[in-house]
Amino acid sequence: MVTAIPQDYRNRPVAVVGAGTLGRRIALMFATRGGQVNITDPNAEQGEQGVVYAMGELPAVAARVDGGTAGTVGYVRDQAEAVQDAWLVVEAVPEKLELKKQIFAQLEQDCPADAIISSNSSSYASRLFTEDLRTNDRMLNTHFYMPPAAITLDVMSDGHTAPEVIDFVLRTFPEYGLRPFHCRKESTGFIFNRIWAALKRESLEVVYAGVSVPEDVDAMFSMNFGTKAGPFRMMDQVGLDVVLDIEEHYAQENPQLPEGPRILLREYIADGKLGVKSGAGFYDDYPKPS
CATH class of the missing domain: 1.10.1040.10 (N-(1-d-carboxylethyl)-l-norvaline Dehydrogenase; domain 2)
Structure with a gap:
């Protein structure tokens, strides 16, 4: 079976779950191609602060990205609404395993069938919260450091991630001014x-x-x-x-x-x-x- 990869991704939004220090920076990077990025967070004040940060930094960061054009970052409180047409959803919530399990289970239900669902976890392998899910072949770790200053990220399978999804991420993320590195074997702490x-x-x-x-x-x-x-x-x-x-x-x-x-x-x-x-x-x- 060939896993579906996102179709028409340039005309679809990216969603970031969590508006903290890294979540808002991830949103910033994916808004550098003129598209829409939705930040969702149960804390409305933090969500709005994330938007203010991303939109404030966006013009300068987009200018540094080859072919970059400033897009739009917005806050959507309802997670299901934020991800409903997304081609990519990045989880960037605190390092609490049970919380991540809950979010991934909900994302599997709410995201489009071809959406890639990734975790920014800095220490947990995504296997720990995707192993019981039906569509874990489209799930993986995309661990960012501190964009836009640090544009590197680790890309690591959850043990079931389809090769075409890994290839798509490695090929597509550089369009947004990012430099992904493939972690070729599960590793706590990545590379x-x-x-x-x-x-x-x-x-x-x-x-x-x-x-x-x-x-x-x-x-x-x-x-x-x-x-x-x-x-x-x-x-x-x-x-x-x-x-x-x-x-x-x-x-x-x-x-x-x-x-x-x-x-x-x-x-x-x-x-x-x-x-x-x-x-x-x-x-x-x-x-x-x-």
Whole structure:
């Protein structure tokens, strides 16, 4: 059986489920070809903020995309309405497995039969929430990093994804200024995040063990690798609660991982230090949230 791939996709909307930090950025990228992108989120305020961000950034980002033309990003509160004619639906909700299972089950019912349904999950293989669904041959991971600054993404099968769907994604996403990389075997953390997890975890362990402090680790990292930010500054940007959720998931799969990194993260979170979004994390020089 040949799995249906989206027909007439340039004249159909993209839908993004979740208007958080990454959801709104994913929406931004798919609006660079002159089309419509629907953001859906039960939190109307967050949904509207996502639209404001995407539309504000869109003209400049579309100008950088080959053949780009600014489209439209809108907020649609009702998920079924947001996805009803979409050729692509990207789930970008918090890293909660049960939540993702619920959303994918509902999307299977509400999406057009030829729509691709993907997850932006940063740590869960989509197999974990698609394995009991009837049409999991059109479902997969498309894990984005931080567009538009980082245009790379991991593309990984859920174990049943049809090859023609993988090929379609790898061929089509570059039209929107993105650079997909095929993860050729199931891997917790995909490609880059698996490598980043090891760097992040050991950085946390060095500080937890009292060997160094975040500022010195970051300074050495930046000087040695020529980066603008080190691991602790980058974790602050992601959000320490998110980093902890991901580390907890890795630890469930591999109980041999050191506990020190998770203990250190919990200490900061208990003090209300979540990173940039709370005004303080490993660093305290961020604007205070209004």
